[in-house]
Amino acid sequence: MISSLRGMNDILEEDYERFTYFINTATKIAQNYGFHFIQTPLLEETALFKRSVGESSDIVSKEMYQFIDKGENDVCLRPEGTAGVVRAFIQKKLDKAGGIHRFFYHGAMFRYERPQKGRLRQFHQFGVESFGVDSVYEDASMIMMVADILSACGIGYRLQLNSLGDLNCMPPYRENLINFVKNIEDKICEDCVRRVATNPIRVLDCKNPTCQELYEKAPKLINNLCSGCKDDFDILKKVLDDNSIAYEINTNLVRGLDYYSKTAFEFVSDEIGSQSAIAGGGRYDRLIEFLDGRPTPAVGFAMGIERLMELIQMPESKREGYYMGAMDDEAVDLVMSLAHKKRKTDKTTIDYKAKNLKNHLKGADKVNARFCCVIGTNEMENQTIWIKDLENKTEQTLSIEEF
RNA sequence: GUGGGAUUAGCUCAGUUGGUUAGAGCACUGGUUUGUGGUGCCGGGGGUCACGGGUUCGAGCCCCGCAUCCCACCCCA
Numbered sequence: 001m002i003s004s005l006r007g008m009n010d011i012l013e014e015d016y017e018r019f020t021y022f023i024n025t026a027t028k029i030a031q032n033y034g035f036h037f038i039q040t041p042l043l044e045e046t047a048l049f050k051r052s053v054g055e056s057s058d059i060v061s062k063e064m065y066q067f068i069d070k071g072e073n074d075v076c077l078r079p080e081g082t083a084g085v086v087r088a089f090i091q092k093k094l095d096k097a098g099g100i101h102r103f104f105y106h107g108a109m110f111r112y113e114r115p116q117k118g119r120l121r122q123f124h125q126f127g128v129e130s131f132g133v134d135s136v137y138e139d140a141s142m143i144m145m146v147a148d149i150l151s152a153c154g155i156g157y158r159l160q161l162n163s164l165g166d167l168n169c170m171p172p173y174r175e176n177l178i179n180f181v182k183n184i185e186d187k188i189c190e191d192c193v194r195r196v197a198t199n200p201i202r203v204l205d206c207k208n209p210t211c212q213e214l215y216e217k218a219p220k221l222i223n224n225l226c227s228g229c230k231d232d233f234d235i236l237k238k239v240l241d242d243n244s245i246a247y248e249i250n251t252n253l254v255r256g257l258d259y260y261s262k263t264a265f266e267f268v269s270d271e272i273g274s275q276s277a278i279a280g281g282g283r284y285d286r287l288i289e290f291l292d293g294r295p296t297p298a299v300g301f302a303m304g305i306e307r308l309m310e311l312i313q314m315p316e317s318k319r320e321g322y323y324m325g326a327m328d329d330e331a332v333d334l335v336m337s338l339a340h341k342k343r344k345t346d347k348t349t350i351d352y353k354a355k356n357l358k359n360h361l362k363g364a365d366k367v368n369a370r371f372c373c374v375i376g377t378n379e380m381e382n383q384t385i386w387i388k389d390l391e392n393k394t395e396q397t398l399s400i401e402e403f
Numbered sequence: 404g405u406g407g408g409a410u411u412a413g414c415u416c417a418g419u420u421g422g423u424u425a426g427a428g429c430a431c432u433g434g435u436u437u438g439u440g441g442u443g444c445c446g447g448g449g450g451u452c453a454c455g456g457g458u459u460c461g462a463g464c465c466c467c468g469c470a471u472c473c474c475a476c477c478c479c480a
Contacts, residue, residue, distance in 0.1 A: 006470085058479085062404080080480085111479085111480095113477090114404070115472080117473065118479095118480085119480090127480090255479095274476090275480080277479060279480070302480055306480085327438075356437055357437090357438040357440095358440075360438095360440085361439060362440055365440045365441045372439090377437095378438085388439075390440065393439095393440095
């Protein structure tokens, strides 16, 4: 038997119902916020991710499905969604056109990681990207949108917030931090030593308790923001307060992708194990110019659909549509024709085998049909059809023309 | 990539110190004497015990390998 590749799952039946329900709910909300759907290719030039996500990130340095295609192009399956959307935005010259452009997307992402609960090699994200709005109110809108989507799905969460600063305050802070860490380099873990060289800010996010203790005395970016960043962060907090969205400031929150600046946020769940981040995002004002576009402010987020799946509270499934069956073999053809007509407007399932009434009622129950419609000898004689409403338990007999 | 645990029917799981033909519940399917369901009763099908080796008179059970899943690290959605 050939089975699916490690970390790559089929989505069907109950899972598919939940998956679709989430996409539909999130789509509606994104549209309410003025976003439009965008679809970009699953395969992109490798250079796109190296330049956007950053070569120092684990995603690019060891997790990409990368290969050379038959045209000798260095390509890879997308490990995240933002890079492709930004590429499309620039390629379509929307950066030069100016104005505001808001997109949402959903689809498969690929990362070659060791699978675990909530961590797959092929997984699905729902994300949005907003271009051309530098106001921090847009950042707030992003967070409100995630909160709306999660609430609509009945999902509980904690929201963590941080500011990563901008070109004015981040570089001096970075130097500051490097100096601090260099002084205690002999006490920190191996990973942190590596991080100082590749991406020093990420040491703050280290899970090692010894390191965490040491970093408690480290300078905090939140206390060293320039006035612009600080004002924006204050406004953001106020807007969230005004709209009753609870948050906690996590000065160690560092997004794993290199392109983020200023607002960074993460929604976590305490109910799904160690892979607890269910949504994450932030501002990335410099990414468009990194990818050769005209400088354009941007902010976005992504949600991991598989991680949300078991948290989604599905609405109660209601009886729907028709079930049709015959009690005599001679009636099967008539059932078939009536069902064909009915299917133009309603969900209709047919049982092709003649059965007694009891079994048809059981069958109708099984497919969760609202109406059980049966044709037997009596009905054939009178050219009628017997219908029972399984919800209200009422019955009627209609002529086949009326049906 | 590192460390640990698990794997028996479609699903959830029993299976004694290694000993006849591997079980249960649910699900599926048929019947319940020919017109009333979701909730009665009776029956039926379905297992290379993940896979590959080894030890043994004999392995679901012990040993080795391997695959997958789970947990933690790591990473991140």
